[in-house]
Amino acid sequence: MNLIERRLTTSPKVLPDVSQLGFGQHFSDHWFYSKYTKGKGWHESAIAPYGPIPLDPAASVLHYGQALFEGMKAFVQPNGKISLFRPDFNIRRMQMGAERLCLEPPPADLFIEGLEELIAVETRWVPKEDNCALYIRPTLIGTEPFLGVRPSREVLFYIILSPVGTYYSKGTAPVRIWVEDVALRAAPGGLGATKAAANYAAGLQAAVGAKDKGYDQVLWLDVEREGIEEVGTMNVFFVLKDEVVTPALNGSILAGCVRDSVIQILKHEGMKVSERRITIHELIEHQKSGNLLEAFGTGTAAVISPIGEIAYKGSPYYISKGETGSVSRSLLKTISEIQRGLAPDIFGWMRPVNPR
Ligand SMILES: Cc1ncc(COP(=O)(O)O)c(C=O)c1O
Structure with missing residues (x-):
């Protein structure tokens, strides 16, 4: 068990109005942190009042981009207790990403103990209302002050x-998507399969361009600008008449937690799910022939985000008449009910928060 010091705030914030929460705009009273130094290991773990991080201007993260994060959620259950959705998935993914970025991965017990203790201190910040959750942002950065390209110690x-x-x-109204055929989010052998902060910087310009053209998100293609990879910061699924297709994890796609959950649910319901390459040309053929019934993105933030339109080289292709399809609606309901403890946790995904 890790020693976690507690320094609690003497001036707690006023809770935001739940009807005005939005996404990622409010932060709780405290944060959890732990420091690693090569040769010394993990030390100085604490829960402390939320506030600025003292960081040397030469810190490796600021120059060489050693930054990685996770995104996960906690939910209030009908009995008032708080549960996490598939935390093991996020812990493992952060550990794999850390290896790719040459960052020291946080041990699983430190991660979960720090998180559970932080949530136990912040229970009043977990919203109970429908469609609300506590979003959790674990982050890992290189802090050693030096100039020169090598892993931070x-x-x-x-x-x-x-x-x-x-x-x-x-809300959950279908989004309009611009197929990006110039900029690239990630390439084979790069960082695309990790939640490296750099991937999001790489995607910003195209995302802004899509918004300027009146679209909500970008559909990312592979290096050949043909194979479909992801939609915005989500994995993507296409419901065809006889199969549900999602791009295979080819090394440049992030293996999403919701992607994995959707595959498990659909298979459990007896649907054929294919993890395979699907090109933009194949997709357009399916749309034209009436074989494309639905498309949706999956991710922790939006859970299921129906896609109503895809624009490729300026031509719009409408899906589900621009409305939310039945598979998207049913998946959103199934996952949300499991997360809120309103449906049996048949896949064993929920982990009650057990503070020490
Ligand atoms: C690039 C990218 N792809 C996919 C996802 C979906 O992953 P998850 O379902 O684990 O949230 C995310 C968001 O977390 C993401 O940032």
């Missing part, structure tokens, strides 16, 4: 909490 692991409502301002 000092690392900071920390967790911040944000009560959230729906991800998109228009």
